[in-house]
Every structure is written in C-alpha cells, then in structure tokens.
Amino acid sequence: MTITAAGGAAREPEDAQLSFDELGTPLRETTFVVVDLETTGGSAAEDAVTEIGAVKVRGGEVIGEFGTLVDPExxxxPNIVSLTxxxxxxxxxxxxxxxxLPAFLEFVGQAVLVAHNAAFDIGFLRAAAERHGHTWPRRTTLCTVRLARRVLTREEAPSCRLSALADLFGATTTPTHRxxxxxxxxxxxxxxxxERVGGLGVHTLxxxxxxxxxxTPAQRRKRELARDLPHAPGVYLFRGPREEVLYVGTASDLRRRVRQYFTASEGRRRVREMVGIAERVDVVVCSHSLEAEVRELRLLAAHRPRYNRRSTNPHRRWWxxxxxEAFPRLSVVSSPRAGAFGPFSSHGAATEAVEALQDxxxxxxCTQRIPARAPKGAPCALADLGRCQAPCAGRQTVEDYAPAVHEVRRLFTGESVDALAVLAEQLERLAVAERFEKASAERDRLIALVRALDRGQRLATLAALAELVAARPDGAGGWxxxxxxxxxxxxxGTARRGVRPMPVVDALxxxxxxxxxxxxxxxxxPADEVSVVLRWLERPGTRLVHCDVPWAEPARAAASWRPWVARAEAGREAHRLPD
Structure with missing residues (x-):
C-alpha cells in the first residue's frame, strides 16, 4: 500500500480557476478525491476489490495519492486477468x-469523492464497508460520466468512456485498467x-x-436576476410581471441562494414554473438568521404568495x-383567548387533545348549553356508563362541577399535572390487562398531549415577558x-468583533x-413567530443580556414529564416491527 503527498502541480496555475466568485464553497478550495477500483467482477454483493487507486486534488494541484493491490480472498x-x-x-x-478500507477512509477525510461511473466504484466501497462493520459516511459524490453527459454535446463526445474523454481533454495519463x-x-x-462549467457560471461546489x-431554458435566462444581490443574510421575494409576490424565502447568503434557482439545483416543478414567470427578485437584508426567519413569516402573511406552501392561512392554528357557561366544556377554536391551550397545527390534533383530557x-x-338553575335535560348514554355526572339533568350542581374546571385550568397554566398522572395510570392498567393495541394508541396520544402542553407553556411563558434582550455569538468574534x-x-442588530456591544444593545x-x-x-x-424566537433563544450559546422579570416556567409544568416521554418513545422504537 502506498500513500504519497505530492507537491507538484497537476495543472498550470491558470487552470486553478482563480476567477471563481466567492460563493458557497469555491471549486478551487474544494478537495476532491478521485478514486478508481479494479474488481473480480461487476457485482458489489458477490465480487471483491483487487486494487484501489485514488488521487487527492485541490485548486488544480495533486496533494496526495493512494494506491494498493487488495487480496480479494x-x-x-481469467477474463478479468486478461482485462486488468x-x-x-x-x-x-x-x-x-x-x-x-480504514486507511482509504482516512485518506479521503471530508473530501468530495469523484469517480468515473461513480455508482460502480462507490457501490463496491459501500458494500465493503458494510461487510467489514464500518458505517459508510454520508458525503458528496460526483460522477464524471454524468457530468460529461451534462456538459458535452454528442458531437464532441459520442462516447463517455474514460479512454475517449481522456483523449478529448489531452490527459497526461493513459487509462490502462489499472x-x-x-x-x-x-x-x-x-x-x-x-473548466467547461466555469464558463457557464458554475463556480461553487x-x-x-x-x-x-x-x-430549463427559462431558468438559464433568468440568471441575471441574481447578479447584483448582496452576500448577506436576509429574505428574497420573487416578483411577477404585475409586481405580485410569487415566492418568499430566506437565505444566509442571498446571492448564493437565489443563484441556485437558475442552476437547476431546484428540482421542484412548481418552483421552476415560478422562475419562468418571475421578472425581478427583491431582497431584505437582515442582521442575522432570526430576523430573516421572522421577516419571512410576516411577508408570507402579508402577501400570501401562491408558490409558497405555507401561504394558505400561514398563521392558522387551533386552540x-x-x-x-355555567358548566364549561372543552372546545376547539381558531381564535385564542385568555386561558386557551395550544397552539395545534391541525383541528384533528386539537380534537385528540380534547378527547385525552375528557378521559x-x-x-x-355534550355540546348542549346547560342553564345554571333547574336544568331539565335527559341523561345520555355516558351517564348510564358512569362516565358523566349528568349536569344536564340536574344531578350535578355548578359547585360540584367546578373542581374539574379548576383542574383543567391548572393543567393549562402548568400549575398541576395530575391529569397526566391519571392518563398514565389508565395506560398502565391497559398494559397489565394485555390490551397492547389499545395501550399503544393511548401511549401515543399521551405523548402528543404532553408535548403540546410543554410547547404551549414554554411559548406562553416567553410571550408573557414584556422585554427580553438576548445575544448569540456570530462565529467571527462578534454578537x-x-x-x-x-x-x-x-x-x-449586530456588534461585530471589536465593537463595544452594550452601546449597540442600548440603541436597539x-x-x-x-x-x-x-x-x-x-x-x-403569532404562534409561528413565537416558536421561531424560542427556538433561537434555546440554541446552545445564547446569552440573556436583559430581562424585565425573571424568565421561568412553573415547577409542575408539563416539562417535568419530558423524561416519561423519552422513555415512552424509546420503548415504542424498541418494539417497532421492521417494514
């Protein structure tokens, strides 16, 4: 086995593509490992590798080589011996x-793997990794056959065999099946x-x-729409011929992201259709990712662009x-008021929570309106089953009914989780009775209820704060x-490295x-905006600069049930049957 580091250039400096734009990962800064295998046959499952050769290149220069024969065991x-x-x-x-294999993977590191007919070579390497107990790492892979068919015309390259392409590009090494x-x-x-794709404006990995x-031709023609956009985080808006907003999105680098719509990295049919209609791209430069996400939500709500999936009722949530009334019942509504529990993304999810709470x-x-005095209704079947005290028939007074209502409110506000304990006990009884299918359904419903309560209580706690100032490192020494x-x-806002942060905070x-x-x-x-803000605040590294009152959650909130949820989900995964 030989591994060598090479200092000589495989190409002259002018071929290192020094004119590439600084967008994404420039190709001249990308490390590629070009690999080729010789094998005992064409089946990765049944045949084995006899030789590995690999060349590591960056910026047009060879920086290392890996080559070894391999005992296929x-x-x-004979036909393979004759060929290779x-x-x-x-x-x-x-x-x-x-x-x-371990030495080869170490040689590759984090590089992009390249092969001629990559499906063959990578398929053998992946199969070998599985055979010898290694996890094949997820990595970017490039096939020169596929790229050649995309770049070259049939007249230029009637065949995309390695020997034919080596002749076309004047390769310094002749392919030999080694x-x-x-x-x-x-x-x-x-x-x-x-070099060919660089001339077409493709400059990054x-x-x-x-x-x-x-x-599509429409995508290619519209490439100029991204030409003057800034390299900054923010929101972009594709506009149509009547100035209507067609699509809204966010990006950490506006120019790089919008350019991707014109280089076919976007394969969704509706978005390609949108690009064909678009006449202009407007951008809103933002200080950081949180501002971009929030502005996107607000623009989606304001414009309802028809090519965004989230445009239909973007803030529609259920509570x-x-x-x-005298005998309150649980109801699902779309407009929350004080004391509501939620939000839920669908009416069905909210209804499931109601049914769990009723258990x-x-x-x-029942949905009838029951007067406080002298109700004269007829008891329903639930009363006969002992699952309702029949206030509709006057069997329960307002005062007798009030503790249940009080316990619902305490659960919603995080003052009590007794109702969750009741459901857990019911679940345990089902398991003891070996009613496993019913127990499984009830477990999943309880998991969903705990998660909904936990999320809703955390959102409500944040929304209760009149003012909170937070900071996150920007990755470059600033905030x-x-x-x-x-x-x-x-x-x-931001305070870049070297700028005093507190005057910036005061100004903000x-x-x-x-x-x-x-x-x-x-x-x-809006629930979506509070969720985005909370997610940003909860990321590791965030610091609280100022808060008008202490930010705290009730000790008996649903968050105390997170360990139970983790155990329940682990048990569900352990017993999940394979497809």
Whole structure:
C-alpha cells in the first residue's frame, strides 16, 4: 500500500480557476478525491476489490495519492486477468479489504469523492464497508460520466468512456485498467469538465451539484436576476410581471441562494414554473438568521404568495378552550383567548387533545348549553356508563362541577399535572390487562398531549415577558442581538468583533418596535413567530443580556414529564416491527 503527498502541480496555475466568485464553497478550495477500483467482477454483493487507486486534488494541484493491490480472498476470473493484468499471484500476500478500507477512509477525510461511473466504484466501497462493520459516511459524490453527459454535446463526445474523454481533454495519463493510472486520467477529465462549467457560471461546489440535473431554458435566462444581490443574510421575494409576490424565502447568503434557482439545483416543478414567470427578485437584508426567519413569516402573511406552501392561512392554528357557561366544556377554536391551550397545527390534533383530557378529567362531552338553575335535560348514554355526572339533568350542581374546571385550568397554566398522572395510570392498567393495541394508541396520544402542553407553556411563558434582550455569538468574534417583546421580535442588530456591544444593545432597545399585548395566551403574537424566537433563544450559546422579570416556567409544568416521554418513545422504537 502506498500513500504519497505530492507537491507538484497537476495543472498550470491558470487552470486553478482563480476567477471563481466567492460563493458557497469555491471549486478551487474544494478537495476532491478521485478514486478508481479494479474488481473480480461487476457485482458489489458477490465480487471483491483487487486494487484501489485514488488521487487527492485541490485548486488544480495533486496533494496526495493512494494506491494498493487488495487480496480479494477469492479467485480472479481469467477474463478479468486478461482485462486488468492483475493475476492471482500479484494479490497473494497483499493487504485485505479489512485493513485497506480504514486507511482509504482516512485518506479521503471530508473530501468530495469523484469517480468515473461513480455508482460502480462507490457501490463496491459501500458494500465493503458494510461487510467489514464500518458505517459508510454520508458525503458528496460526483460522477464524471454524468457530468460529461451534462456538459458535452454528442458531437464532441459520442462516447463517455474514460479512454475517449481522456483523449478529448489531452490527459497526461493513459487509462490502462489499472486503478491508479485510471484515477490519474480521471483527474485530468475532471479538470477539463470543471473548466467547461466555469464558463457557464458554475463556480461553487453547491452550484456544481445543482448543475447536474437538467436546467430549463427559462431558468438559464433568468440568471441575471441574481447578479447584483448582496452576500448577506436576509429574505428574497420573487416578483411577477404585475409586481405580485410569487415566492418568499430566506437565505444566509442571498446571492448564493437565489443563484441556485437558475442552476437547476431546484428540482421542484412548481418552483421552476415560478422562475419562468418571475421578472425581478427583491431582497431584505437582515442582521442575522432570526430576523430573516421572522421577516419571512410576516411577508408570507402579508402577501400570501401562491408558490409558497405555507401561504394558505400561514398563521392558522387551533386552540383548546373552556367555554364560557355555567358548566364549561372543552372546545376547539381558531381564535385564542385568555386561558386557551395550544397552539395545534391541525383541528384533528386539537380534537385528540380534547378527547385525552375528557378521559382524564370529569368534564362533560355534550355540546348542549346547560342553564345554571333547574336544568331539565335527559341523561345520555355516558351517564348510564358512569362516565358523566349528568349536569344536564340536574344531578350535578355548578359547585360540584367546578373542581374539574379548576383542574383543567391548572393543567393549562402548568400549575398541576395530575391529569397526566391519571392518563398514565389508565395506560398502565391497559398494559397489565394485555390490551397492547389499545395501550399503544393511548401511549401515543399521551405523548402528543404532553408535548403540546410543554410547547404551549414554554411559548406562553416567553410571550408573557414584556422585554427580553438576548445575544448569540456570530462565529467571527462578534454578537448577534435580538430585542423580544411579548414573544415578538421588536429589534435586531449586530456588534461585530471589536465593537463595544452594550452601546449597540442600548440603541436597539431605544429603536425597538412597541408591542401592545393582547389577552390571549401568546399576548397576540403569532404562534409561528413565537416558536421561531424560542427556538433561537434555546440554541446552545445564547446569552440573556436583559430581562424585565425573571424568565421561568412553573415547577409542575408539563416539562417535568419530558423524561416519561423519552422513555415512552424509546420503548415504542424498541418494539417497532421492521417494514
């Protein structure tokens, strides 16, 4: 086995593509490992590798080579010996794949793997990894056959065989059906193909991968729409011929992201259709990712662009409330008020939560309006089954019914989790009775209820805060700041490395949006926005700069049931049957 580091350039400096734009991962800064295998046959499942050759390149220069014969631990067919020249005697005593593979993976590191007909070579390597107990790492892979068919015309390259492409690009190494020679020839082919795509405006690894699918003429013509966009985080809006907003999205680098729509990295049919209609791309530059996400949500709500999936009722959420009557019942509504529980993304999920709560607490299920005095209704079947105290028939007074209502409110606010304990006990009884199918369904329903309560209580706690200022490292020695008022982003900014942060914070607070709270559980803030803000705050590394009152959750909130949820989900996965 030989591994060498090479200092000589495989190409002259002018071929290192020094004119590439600094977008994404520039191709001249990308490390490629070009690999070729020789094998005992064509089946990765039944045949084995006899030789590995690999060349590591970056910026047009060879920086290392890997080459070794491999003992396939089986015979080599005569036709393969005739093709490759690798005999049984040559591989006898060579290292086996068990020892070669770890060394090869170490040589590759985090590089992009390249092969001519990559499905063949990568398929053998993946099968060998599985056979010897290694996890094949997920990595970017590039096939020079596929790239050649995308770049070259039939007139230029009637055949995409390695020998034909090596002749076309004037490769310095002739393919010989030996692994290292063929890998060296593939390097020259790769460089030739990269020169071609560079002339088409493909300058980054991301654009190269996106270029491989077929690009429509409409996408190609609209490429100029991204030319003057900034390299900054923010929101982009595709506009149509009547200035209508067609699509809204966010990006950490606006120019790089929008360019991807014109290099075929976007394969969705509706989005390709949108690109064909678009006449202009507007952008809103933002201080950091949180501001971009919040602005996207607000723009989606304002414009309802028809090509965004989330445009239909972007803030539509469902809530569970207690009705305002003498004998309150649980109801699913779309407009929350004080004391509501949620939010839920669908009416069905909210209804499931209501049914779980009705099993845990003695609140009525019927929808009739029951007067406080002298009700004269007829008891329903649930009363006969002992599952309802029949307040409709006067068998239960308002005072007798009140403890159940009080317990619902305590559960919603996080003051009590007794109802969850009742459901867990019911689940345990089903398991003891070996009613496993019913127990499984009830377990999943309880998991969903706990998660919904936990999320809703955390969102409500954040929305209750009149003002909170938080900071996150920007990754370059500076800070990203957010001023949050009642769950809404009121101001955002940055203090780059070397800038004193506190004067920036003071300025952001002074210029922040005034937020007037409502009476609902989220104080009038959209649930999606509060969720985005909370997710940003809960990421590791976030620091609280200022908070008008301590940010805390009730000790008996649903969060105390997270360990139970983790155990229940682990048990569900352990007993899940394979497909």
């Amino acid at each position: 089986r015979g080599i067919p 020249g690798i005999t049984q005697a040559m591989v006898t005593g060579a290292p086996t794949m068990a020892s070669v 692994a290292l020679d063929d890998a060296r020839a593939t390097v020259d082919v790769l460089h030739g193909l990269l 991301e654009e190269l991968i996106g270029y491989l699918p077929e690009v 569970v409330v207690l009705t305002e 845990a607490l003695p609140v009525r299920r 990203d700041f957010a001023v949050i008022r009642h769950g809404r982003l009121a101001s955002a 607070i002074a210029s922040a949006e005034t937020v007037l709270p409502d009476d609902g559980p989220l104080r009038g803030a």
